Amino acid sequence: MKAFEHASPTTKEQAVSLLGNQWGETEILAGGTDLLSLMKEYLSSPKRVVNIKEIKELQGIRYSPGAGLRLGALVTLEELMDHATVKKEYPALAQAAEGVRSQQIRNSGTVGGDLCQRPRCWYFRNGFGYFPKGESGDDLVVNGENQYHAILGNSGPAYFVNPSSLAPALIALKAKIRLFGAQGWREVEAEQFFVTPKSEGEREYVLKPNEILGEILVPPAKGIKSATYEVRQKEALDWPLAAxxxxxxxxxxxxxxxxxVLGHVAPVPWRCQEAETVLxxxxxEEGIAEAAQVALKEAKPLSKNGYKVQLARVALKRAILQAAQGGA
Ligand SMILES: Cc1cc2nc3c(=O)[nH]c(=O)nc-3n(C[C@H](O)[C@H](O)[C@H](O)COP(=O)(O)OP(=O)(O)OC[C@H]3O[C@@H](n4cnc5c(N)ncnc54)[C@H](O)[C@@H]3O)c2cc1C
Structure with a gap:
């Protein structure tokens, strides 16, 4: 790991003043479960790491029936999963947090970090960037090991899948993400937060390099039934194949x-609007099966990930059935 300066501000204003204007110049550190691996692998070599864990304002879960749920960016996945109101009112969110199968990761990993974690694409993690190319300029994903890559939204140039398990649940629940920068707060719909990068200098979200993801607001559930269903290769530590x-x-x-909303199938969490209308x-079960069929009709699998189409259909059908039956 390259040497870096470590800053530990206690307010969000101080934190923002310590951030650079270019991606990579500085990095925000929350639980560190992703950032430290990126730094150890030299995939990120910031001059300064801004540790936000001492900022009390970014902690805590609040709920009121009128205003809904407020999650500070530093809420851990374990806190989220164990929260009685989250489990009762927003089961999709508690189930998504529970899906992160490692107790240690859930204890350290934060909600903000889960949304801002970098792609798990093995080309990206091996230093080839978003758009890996071979020596002759051929696309390493399209012509290579693409079994865990995107089946939707994959007209290129990016083929990785968004790795966040919380993102689909937050989008389904109409959450808003609040970002803090030098000009104060700005708010984006969770659905608008994620983007597909078109060049290596960009990131997978609309957050700017000198902003912090501060908090997430989820409207009151008001009887809405929700659920998350994930399909995994194994119960042990890994990301879902489809959710x-x-x-x-x-x-x-x-x-x-x-x-x-589908997860782990496209470079961004994938909202299925036509299927919503069908449903x-x-x-x-017939209507549900029809919606699942429609949700995947635009899927364009790569050479080795055709199996993910059926997994995504099954995840969607089971999530709908689970939610309709109460979401528990
Ligand atoms: C074995 C393993 C299995 C996993 N399985 C899953 C899974 O199934 N589903 C899933 O969703 N995740 C999974 N994860 C990922 C895990 O959930 C994330 O690593 C964790 O949530 C990141 O949170 P953190 O606080 O540790 O972030 P950090 O590592 O501190 O940061 C991650 C990134 O987010 C940025 N960041 C963090 N907080 C903020 C903020 N408030 N504002 C702006 N930028 C910020 C950092 O700069 C960095 O780029 C897994 C991880 C491991 C190691």
Missing amino acids: AAVALKVNGTSIKEARL GGKSG
């Missing part, structure tokens, strides 16, 4: 309104 988070307004046995007004 779905859903939020449903249910009227008796029929689904009045739905928000359906509206439906009840029973």
